[in-house]
Amino acid sequence: MVIVNQGVDAEARDTMPTFDDYLSTDRGKPPSVLWERSTEDLGNDVLPKAAYTSADWRAQEVEHLWKRVWQFACRENDIPVAGDRLTYDSAGQSAILVRTEAGEIKAYRNFCRHRGTRLVDAADNAPEITCSFHGWSWNLDGSLKSVPCRWDFPALSDDEAGLLEVRAESWNGLAFINFDPDAAPLIDFLESLPSHFEQWPGNQLWKAVHVGKVVPCNWKLALEAFLEGYHVVRTHPQLLLYAGDCNGRYDFWGPHARMLASMGVPSPHVGPADEQDVVDAMVRDGFVNTLGEKGGEVQIPQVGPGQTSRSVLADFMKAALTQQTGVDYSEVSDTDVLDTIQYFVFPNVVIFAGYAFPVMYRFRPNGSENSCLWEIMVNVKLPEGMERPPDVPMRMTDPDASWSEVAELQAFGPGLDQDMVNLALFQRGVQQDGYEGPLFSNYQERNLRNFRRHLEGWISQ
Numbered sequence: 001m002v003i004v005n006q007g008v009d010a011e012a013r014d015t016m017p018t019f020d021d022y023l024s025t026d027r028g029k030p031p032s033v034l035w036e037r038s039t040e041d042l043g044n045d046v047l048p049k050a051a052y053t054s055a056d057w058r059a060q061e062v063e064h065l066w067k068r069v070w071q072f073a074c075r076e077n078d079i080p081v082a083g084d085r086l087t088y089d090s091a092g093q094s095a096i097l098v099r100t101e102a103g104e105i106k107a108y109r110n111f112c113r114h115r116g117t118r119l120v121d122a123a124d125n126a127p128e129i130t131c132s133f134h135g136w137s138w139n140l141d142g143s144l145k146s147v148p149c150r151w152d153f154p155a156l157s158d159d160e161a162g163l164l165e166v167r168a169e170s171w172n173g174l175a176f177i178n179f180d181p182d183a184a185p186l187i188d189f190l191e192s193l194p195s196h197f198e199q200w201p202g203n204q205l206w207k208a209v210h211v212g213k214v215v216p217c218n219w220k221l222a223l224e225a226f227l228e229g230y231h232v233v234r235t236h237p238q239l240l241l242y243a244g245d246c247n248g249r250y251d252f253w254g255p256h257a258r259m260l261a262s263m264g265v266p267s268p269h270v271g272p273a274d275e276q277d278v279v280d281a282m283v284r285d286g287f288v289n290t291l292g293e294k295g296g297e298v299q300i301p302q303v304g305p306g307q308t309s310r311s312v313l314a315d316f317m318k319a320a321l322t323q324q325t326g327v328d329y330s331e332v333s334d335t336d337v338l339d340t341i342q343y344f345v346f347p348n349v350v351i352f353a354g355y356a357f358p359v360m361y362r363f364r365p366n367g368s369e370n371s372c373l374w375e376i377m378v379n380v381k382l383p384e385g386m387e388r389p390p391d392v393p394m395r396m397t398d399p400d401a402s403w404s405e406v407a408e409l410q411a412f413g414p415g416l417d418q419d420m421v422n423l424a425l426f427q428r429g430v431q432q433d434g435y436e437g438p439l440f441s442n443y444q445e446r447n448l449r450n451f452r453r454h455l456e457g458w459i460s461q
């Protein structure tokens, strides 16, 4: 099937080529899960603004969501060696994640059993966990190791003085924790996602970049800015020549969701475009190679007779991936190397699947309803035969510095700065009297409606 992008009207959805139309032109075999549909009309109501502005709402989230939900804490490769540990802080609670002698990942509440001192404050490696105050120590398996002047605690039972365990379970190279000892297993919580990610294994990826920034808005305002393509036309106009936006596809499974958008094709807002112009723009912006390097010295591929921008860009991307990894990508589908295949893992993580944009985002509250922490991770496939080093630890960046100034993000920085402009404006708008709450669109912002209805379900339990 050939897509003829004529007569497209961005104001009339039924005239647009769809994600499925482009998928059906794929020269490879797209992952079958991309054909799976799971959506429903969630209405057109205005949702309560209190979710963004109310201290009471935030308190409900702390009690009913963050203390009970599975949350991505770190990648398994953040702590690959026995004795490695780091902390994961979430809405006032803190967990220590540790690699044990037996090679498992365990998590403990991050306080001393003596007088409550926070035990671990930075990523480190040591054969035990030792409190900085009086020196009580624990083995990596959480059992009590030693107490200075042990004779002075005659009522202390060693068996009862171990570190308090926090649930820790892993999926696809990612370690999750849950402060609720009675939570259902992680694998059940994830619903369909594990089967979807069978074709995108994360266990062998290496986290090459991990940067964080404090952002002056509610964590949900920040997160929601990444779960829809509706904002592309205004916020990221440079993408319009090579990115589907209002013709993307939205699905959800329980509280988790997916956004699909075709790349290497013009937006319906642009309508028909010269195939070579599409290629030039996408290479120019560094979108066609796995680290987002600027296309400066890259030879821009030419669209030959019978070729499309999409096929040329897919071949270009496959060649770049092969050059970087030594792996043969010739059988990989076009969608896998080009498109936005973005999963949302409730409540706060975004994972881009496929090979086009190997990025994860995480959003966490930061002490008030008006502040959050936004983290960006880039996970890459290493060249065949190369030994995988430990993942790069998170580096906080200056809240006043732009993402473009963060060298690790290379060509992704300017696009993220465009989002950042909005993030800095959200809270100052929504907290004003007279604003009732978000009027999410019916189709393009449907996954936000799904997110909010599940969030409300959690906090009302």
Ligand code: FES
Pocket (backbone or CB within 6 Å): 112, 113, 114, 115, 116, 117, 131, 132, 133, 134, 135, 136
């Ligand atoms: S508070 Fe930790 S050893 Fe005393």
Ligand SMILES: [Fe+2]
Pocket (backbone or CB within 6 Å): 225, 226, 231, 235, 236, 419
């Ligand atoms: Fe954006």
